[in-house]
Amino acid sequence: MNERRGTVPEPRHFRDVLGQFPTGVAVVTALDPDGAPVGMAVGSFSSVSLDPPLVAFMPARTSSTYPVIADAPHFCVSILGADQEEVCRAMATRGADKFSEIDWFPAPSGAPIIADSLAWIDCTPAWTHEAGDHLIVLGTVDQLAELRPGPPLVFFRGGYGGFATAxxxxxxxxxxxxxxxxxxxxxxxxxxxxxxxxxxxxxxxxxxxxxxxxxxxxxxxxxxxxxxxxxxxxxxxxxxxxxxxxxxxxxxxxxxxxxxxxxxxxxxxxxxxxxxxxxxxxxxxxxxxxxxxxxxxxxxxxxxxxxxxxxxxxxxxxxxxxxxxxxxxxxxxxxxxxxxxxxxxxxxxxxxxxxxxxxxxxxxxxxxxxxxxxxxxxxxxxxxxxxxxxxxxxx
Ligand SMILES: Cc1cc2nc3c(=O)[nH]c(=O)nc-3n(C[C@H](O)[C@H](O)[C@H](O)COP(=O)(O)O)c2cc1C
The missing domain is CATH 3.30.450.40 (GAF domain)
Known part of the structure; x- marks a missing residue:
């Protein structure tokens, strides 16, 4: 196909076209003022800068979890493996008791690391920018580590998959x-x-x-x-x-x-x-x-x-x-x-x-x-x- 005519970005079309770009899935977590874990699944996590070490993610303004993360002194990003679809679903369910069946342990900052994730990145919030119906949040990386080898969870065209190339x-x-x-x-x-x-x-x-x-x-x-x-x-x-x-x-x-x-x-x-x-x-x-x-x-x-x-x-x-x-x-x-x-x-x-x-x-x-x-x-x-x-x- 050589379609050269586009159409203006109407929401469904915008999602379909952008869905052609695969993303990994990460969970951004923090502790609320009572010390209870909060988290949200994000596909918008990205590495930004090596020197200084910066990462970013983009929460929706409608998210009820992000304001809690924003108020915490630190957040942690856990990168999910292909076998952690259930974790992703739990972390993407609004209003649920997201951690009722999810194991976690504290990062050096205290923010939760999702157990069995592939890697974690412990961060201090550095900067937030408004971007339409989302925010762009930049974090300074304080510490990070890999937990286990394995293929990542991948989100593509609205569905979950693994990393398939041999x-x-x-x-x-x-x-x-x-x-x-x-x-x-x-x-x-x-x-x-x-x-x-x-x-x-x-x-x-x-x-x-x-x-x-x-x-x-x-x-x-x-x-x-x-x-x-x-x-x-x-x-x-x-x-x-x-x-x-x-x-x-x-x-x-x-x-x-x-x-x-x-x-x-x-x-x-x-x-x-x-x-x-x-x-x-x-x-x-x-x-x-x-x-x-x-x-x-x-x-x-x-x-x-x-x-x-x-x-x-x-x-x-x-x-x-x-x-x-x-x-x-x-x-x-x-x-x-x-x-x-x-x-x-x-x-x-x-x-x-x-x-x-x-x-x-x-x-x-x-x-x-x-x-x-x-x-x-x-x-x-x-x-x-x-x-x-x-x-x-x-x-
Ligand atoms: C694969 C996947 C990627 C997502 N990426 C984002 C994201 O980048 N930003 C965002 O705000 N929500 C994203 N979500 C949605 C949130 O995880 C989730 O719906 C929301 O945080 C739940 O509501 P709450 O924030 O009110 O708890 C994603 C969900 C899934 C399943």
Whole structure:
């Protein structure tokens, strides 16, 4: 359809047209003067500014709950998950005892956080502006946190739904436009792989001396903290071997100065080239790394240098170790290289393993990853076979 004639905004039409724009659903809460919780469901919640941290929502002038929120010293925003439609309905019912069946706990300010929501944002009201039959309310963010992974509740064309796309693609920041284009070629294969193996599948690119998570296909029954598109990790030994193993210049920078550790690193890179995949196995520090990266994403900065500290503590021997077929391992991630005309352009990785795997099972998943990565290599004009045989520096 190419309808070029519009009509003037008559209420029903206005709602229908604007209903084409999907929103998440949040609940704005506060305590009334007696200390009882009040709340309202809003689709108009939005992030506004990072510096200073500001958010906004738009209450209707007719709302009976908003005046109570306006009088409170703080309000809290809880972001609802796809399984919280009932909470949304309760919070959208005028005049009801909205919290009679809703669990909550206090945010640092005391304002209620809806239990089991995806995330909460604790705010101090900053500014209010009249806007027709609504108000625009700006709040300063005091504290915020994520509570659990999961798809959000989505409101679209007057109905509730979930977030249905099988994979997420990073937003095109300037330095990753080209890697994102390449990752786009891998997307349907990644979705197939995530379904087939019931694992999270990632496309990871190299930008300068960092790896960047470009695209994610969720496993159908994800129960891990999901990876983030856009998340960057520096290539610091022992992380990033797939991007180092076929690149002599990077290898020289990556190997640790200590001779014994460097020899271990070279042996690990040889194994990566022979296998054509890399593997990270269990290490407490790996959990710390994921936590530090998560923190970094939430806070947007690494003030205490925790990421660098954690990366230095990662033990090399648990990255790309020799594997015994009948020994079991706590596998964190497996990654295979995608070769373009200029060497390794992407890594296709899987994570979210629920069980420990033995060496033979890891090999089988590795073989499946190679097949997928080679298919992408062919699509982007690389020759996996030739590249994989490229001799390395230390020969
Ligand atoms: C998905 C959804 C989104 C909503 N978004 C808003 C909103 O942005 N602003 C608003 O004032 N009301 C919104 N509402 C309506 C209020 O949640 C609710 O009807 C109202 O707060 C209940 O009346 P009360 O404020 O008098 O308690 C939304 C309702 C739903 C179901």
């Amino acid at each position: 994979s997420l693609m990073a937003a095109p920041e300037r330095d990753i436009v080209e890697p994102i284009r390449l990752a786009g070629r891998a997307r349907s294969l990644m979705e197939d792989l995530a379904k087939e193996l019931d694992l999270e599948c990632l496309a990871v690119g190299a930008v300068g001396e960092q790896s960047v998570c470009l695209a994610i296909a969720d496993s159908p029954s994800a129960d891990y903290i999901p990876s983030r598109v856009g998340y960057r990790t520096p290539f610091v030994f022992p992380v990033g071997s797939v991007f180092v193993a076929w690149d002599p210049a990077r290898t020289a920078l990556w190997l640790p100065a200590d001779a014994a550790r460097a020899a271990g690193g070279e042996a690990a890179l040889r194994r990566v080239r022979d296998r054509r995949w890399s593997v990270a196995t269990g290490d407490d520090h790996y959990d710390d790394l994921e936590r530090a990266v998560g923190q970094l994403l939430i806070q947007g900065q690494d003030d205490d240098g925790s990421l660098g500290g954690v990366m230095n503590a990662l033990r090399g021997e648990q990255f790309d170790p020799p594997l015994e077929p009948h020994t079991t391992y706590d596998v964190r991630m497996l990654m295979a290289p995608v070769f373009g005309p200029h060497g390794v352009e992407l890594g296709i990785a899987v994570r979210g393993f629920r069980n420990h795997l033995d060496g033979a099972e890891i090999e089988a998943i590795g073989a499946r990853l190679i097949a997928a990565a080679d298919e992408v290599s062919r699509k982007i004009g690389g020759d996996a076979t030739v590249a994989a045989l490229t001799p390395s520096t230390e020969h």
